Amino acid sequence: MFDDLSSKLQSTFKSLSGQSKITDLNIAEAVREIRRALLDADVNYEVAREFTKKVKDQALEQDVLTSVSPGQLFTKIVYDELTQVLGGQKEEIRFASTPPSVILIAGLQGSGKTTFTGKLAKYLKSKGRNPVLAAADVYRPAAIEQLKTLAEQIKVPVYSIEEKNAVRTAKEALQFARSNAHDVLIIDTAGRLHVDEKMMAEVSEIKKAVQPNEILFVVDSMTGQDAVNTAREFDKTIDFDGVVLTKLDGDTRGGAALSIRNVVEKPIKFISMGEKMDSLTPFYPDRMAQRILGM
Amino acid sequence: IGKDTVDDEVLDDLEEVLITSDVGVATTLKIIRRIEARVKKDKYLNTSELQQILREEIIALLRENDTDKPAEFGAETPAKPHVIMVVGVNGVGKTTTIGKLAWHYRQADKNVLLGAADTFRAAAVNQLTIWSERAGVPIVQQGQNADPAAVAYDTVASAKKRGADVVLIDTAGRLHNKKGLMDELSKIKRVMSKVVPEAPHEVLLVLDASTGQNAMQQAKAFTQAVDITGLALTKLDGTAKGGIVIGISSELNVPVKYIGVGEQAADLQVFDRVSFVNALFDKTP
Ligand SMILES: Nc1nc2c(ncn2[C@@H]2O[C@H](COP(=O)(O)OP(=O)(O)OP(=O)(O)O)[C@@H](O)[C@H]2O)c(=O)[nH]1
Ligand SMILES: Nc1nc2c(ncn2[C@@H]2O[C@H](COP(=O)(O)OP(=O)(O)OP(=O)(O)O)[C@@H](O)[C@H]2O)c(=O)[nH]1
Ligand SMILES: [K+]
Ligand SMILES: [Mg+2]
Ligand SMILES: [Mg+2]
Numbered sequence: 001m002f003d004d005l006s007s008k009l010q011s012t013f014k015s016l017s018g019q020s021k022i023t024d025l026n027i028a029e030a031v032r033e034i035r036r037a038l039l040d041a042d043v044n045y046e047v048a049r050e051f052t053k054k055v056k057d058q059a060l061e062q063d064v065l066t067s068v069s070p071g072q073l074f075t076k077i078v079y080d081e082l083t084q085v086l087g088g089q090k091e092e093i094r095f096a097s098t099p100p101s102v103i104l105i106a107g108l109q110g111s112g113k114t115t116f117t118g119k120l121a122k123y124l125k126s127k128g129r130n131p132v133l134a135a136a137d138v139y140r141p142a143a144i145e146q147l148k149t150l151a152e153q154i155k156v157p158v159y160s161i162e163e164k165n166a167v168r169t170a171k172e173a174l175q176f177a178r179s180n181a182h183d184v185l186i187i188d189t190a191g192r193l194h195v196d197e198k199m200m201a202e203v204s205e206i207k208k209a210v211q212p213n214e215i216l217f218v219v220d221s222m223t224g225q226d227a228v229n230t231a232r233e234f235d236k237t238i239d240f241d242g243v244v245l246t247k248l249d250g251d252t253r254g255g256a257a258l259s260i261r262n263v264v265e266k267p268i269k270f271i272s273m274g275e276k277m278d279s280l281t282p283f284y285p286d287r288m289a290q291r292i293l294g295m
Numbered sequence: 296i297g298k299d300t301v302d303d304e305v306l307d308d309l310e311e312v313l314i315t316s317d318v319g320v321a322t323t324l325k326i327i328r329r330i331e332a333r334v335k336k337d338k339y340l341n342t343s344e345l346q347q348i349l350r351e352e353i354i355a356l357l358r359e360n361d362t363d364k365p366a367e368f369g370a371e372t373p374a375k376p377h378v379i380m381v382v383g384v385n386g387v388g389k390t391t392t393i394g395k396l397a398w399h400y401r402q403a404d405k406n407v408l409l410g411a412a413d414t415f416r417a418a419a420v421n422q423l424t425i426w427s428e429r430a431g432v433p434i435v436q437q438g439q440n441a442d443p444a445a446v447a448y449d450t451v452a453s454a455k456k457r458g459a460d461v462v463l464i465d466t467a468g469r470l471h472n473k474k475g476l477m478d479e480l481s482k483i484k485r486v487m488s489k490v491v492p493e494a495p496h497e498v499l500l501v502l503d504a505s506t507g508q509n510a511m512q513q514a515k516a517f518t519q520a521v522d523i524t525g526l527a528l529t530k531l532d533g534t535a536k537g538g539i540v541i542g543i544s545s546e547l548n549v550p551v552k553y554i555g556v557g558e559q560a561a562d563l564q565v566f567d568r569v570s571f572v573n574a575l576f577d578k579t580p
Contacts, residue, residue, distance in 0.1 A: 036320055039314060040319070041508070042507030044315075045314045045315045108505065108530075108533070109386075109388075109530060110385070110388065111386065112385075114417075141394075141422045141426060142421035142425055145418035146416075146421075146422070148418075149439075150417050193530075195534060220386065220503075222384070222503075222507060222510075223505050223506065223507060224505060224535065225314070225315045225316065226505050226533065226534055226536075227505075230533070247384075249472075250384070250471070250509065251470075251472045252509035253509070255507070256507070275415075275416070
């Protein structure tokens with residue numbers, strides 16, 4: 001299981017055999033290996049530093065050198081800690097006690113929001129709910145047609161208006177959901193940069209207008225060091241409830257998951273592993289930990 | 296006189312700047328080694344001199360653009376039509392970059408033709424059609440779910456007949472680890488050469504500036520499938536620095552040609568190595 005990092009640590013610790021006590025000094029190389037593995041996996045620089053320190057302290061505390069296989073024990077400490085940080089048990093979406101429940105989808109450009117909106121609708125439909133989608137991306141060329149095409153595949157209605165007004169679209173869609181007995185409204189929004197004040201104000205206004213039960217922040221799992229900046233700013237503006245990691249069908253290590261977990265205390269609720277409407281999966285922290293460490 | 300070693304503190308700061316810009320550990324170490332070697336030989340006198348050395352070494356890793364594939368929109372292209380195929384993973388900004396390129400070529404009075412060979416992604420053809428209207432250029436399309444290779448073939452054939460200057464072929468986003476989709480891309484490329492033997496003259500790989508180390512795997516796999524000739528780095532209007540292109544450009548020997556700095560037609564610039572490297576060290580986001 002612990003292939004890559006583990007074998008590196010194995011050989012690092014081999015050179016330490018004969019030394020009876022673990023110290024800051026003789027563990028330095030192993031710590032460097034771990035830090036490098038995290039940075040190669042796109043874990044944020046600061047986060048990697050903090051995480052490595054935590055792991056080192058534990059290794060000192062447990063005195064890994066006195067164990068039969070110090071390399072393996074050290075790897076296990078890293079893996080357990082990572083799993084822990086990535087989140088305990090599975091967290092579900094929160095629904096309103098009186099329907100309709102409103103779910104707001106937000107994130108950077110191209111992260112996979114519209115695709116996820118469709119997938120989530122399909123997933124909820126399979127659980128017996130009756131969702132409707134709001135096409136509140138009024139900027140991207142053909143965004144509404146894209147959502148409608150996906151919605152047609154899964155047989156879910158889309159609410160959209162002629163006027164290019166995202167807040168009004170969301171508000172009216174909520175009315176529509178109420179009067180047509182839809183118990184869930186999922187709002188797809190335009191991609192926006194966290195530094196775009198006007199666009200951040202818009203999503204905040206949408207939030208105010210429809211009071212979502214759940215706000216999901218959609219992140220491309222290939223994101224690098226900047227993941228922390230975007231997550232922090234989106235969280236400041238809309239105080240989201242959960243994270244969706246997309247495009248995990250690729251071969252990215254996905255260190256962004258750890259970075260985001262560290263800067264915002266929000267659970268990762270779903271992962272997306274494909275372009276088709278049926279590849280939505282719940283998030284498992286242990287699998288993600290293995291992936292980040294390249295195990 | 297002058298120092299012949301760099302202080303550890305300076306190196307630590309440099310490491311932080313590079314890693315947080317997504318340059319990656321391997322390339323960062325490479326840069327640090329180059330600087331150490333250079334300083335040992337030439338020595339440096341003060342911080343600003345060291346800064347200069349540092350920038351020069353990074354700039355040197357970024358490959359220069361090829362003269363037969365000019366980035367300037369008004370420049371003569373060696374072939375007519377000059378065919379550019381645009382590829383990349385999902386959502387990086389391929390279609391938008393094509394729209395912007397079309398607009399810029401049009402501003403420079405070139406006759407442009409777009410080919411809607413992304414027939415897969417929902418409403419991809421609609422999206423490119425809207426861009427063709429914005430840029431004021433014609434488009435060849437056969438609707439959603441058509442054979443992308445057939446669209447590419449027809450587009451190049453039509454460009455030849457019309458005497459178009461530049462052809463831009465959009466392709467569906469695909470993850471580089473999906474063999475079937477990468478093979479399809481090779482095929483799309485191959486059929487174009489049946490109309491114009493040298494086509495496509497360029498294969499532009501689009502990379503999202505917010506992407507981390509996975510971009511290297513992307514670049515390698517796309518190079519293997521379609522032999523990329525240049526990079527376009529999008530979404531630089533955010534806070535991500537796009538440092539991954541340094542390692543890619545140097546290791547795969549491909550130039551960065553364009554950067555994307557927004558969602559509007561005008562928001563595309565010809566890549567400039569000096570301003571890119573300066574931006575890495577720019578503290579204000
Ligand atoms: N392979 C893969 N592709 C995905 C996944 N999720 C989304 N995509 C693709 O990524 C691209 C962008 O997805 P969209 O859903 O349009 O992203 P978006 O966030 O709505 O984009 P904007 O509205 O432009 O900000 C499309 O090509 C999708 O098919 C995924 O989990 N895996
Ligand atoms: N801020 C910013 N957004 C950009 C830039 N380039 C593209 N985008 C946005 O990124 C999103 C995805 O762009 P597309 O052009 O659809 O990307 P694509 O690579 O064609 O996507 P697929 O065909 O689905 O793989 C859209 O919302 C674009 O408006 C850029 O330079 N800056
Ligand atoms: K992206
Ligand atoms: Mg969208
Ligand atoms: Mg596209």
